[in-house]
Amino acid sequence: MNQSLLSRLINQPDALNHLLAGLTESEIRQRPEPTKWSIYENLAHLGRYQEVFIERIEMIITEEVPSFSRYVADSDPGFASWTQFSFQELRGQMKAKRTVLRDFLDNLREDQLTRISLHPAYGPMTIEGWIEFFVLHEAHHLFTILKLGGALRSSEQPMGL
Template structure:
């Protein structure tokens, strides 16, 4: 895997220190609207998806061009379990999951990095392509957390959530 991709995989979660700074557990669990996720639910989704993503990467390495359906957290029973964790437990599990993911991907030989899995919307992607997708998806949720946290700190309605 390219070093810049590995560096992002290793370091991108560090943004959470800034994103969560000064927020209470109650604020982190507060939904901005009844049909929108809280910061905690966004974190639970990202944490759970790390495990799902690792399993998918192992499947790509083990099988010839596996086809994956779109991951929908609300349809995943494992996601609900993550949403129940208090923030310290959630962040601890998130770190543990990320360490396992980083360890696996950093040790893959180059011939396995070019193996392909099929995404329903984005088509065939190599392990490195899937990793880029994973990081972009995570960054999108970090941006959502930034907006939610900012609104909570200023006691305003978050703008531009979708």
């Protein structure tokens, strides 16, 4: 597997240490608007999507060119389960699932990495293409968390300390 891609997959969640520093659990759970996700819900989505992602990769390995519908977290009972964790449990589960995902992907053979499936918006992608999509999708949510946290911060609690 492309080592840069694997490195981003492994290390990208470390950004949460800076993004969440100084925020209280109450702030992390606060929705910016009634219909918009909180930082906590964004984190729960990222945690749950790691499980969904493994399921999809397993299908790509075992099926001929599977096609996936768009993942909608609010329609997924598994996502609802992730929103029931305490904040500390959520962070622990996210780290544990990332280790499972990393180990799973690290054990794929080169011929498996080139297997193809169809994404509803982005078309045919290899498993490496799906990993790139996963990392970019996660980065989008990390950027959302940055914006949400910025709206909650004061000069006494700057990001990064």
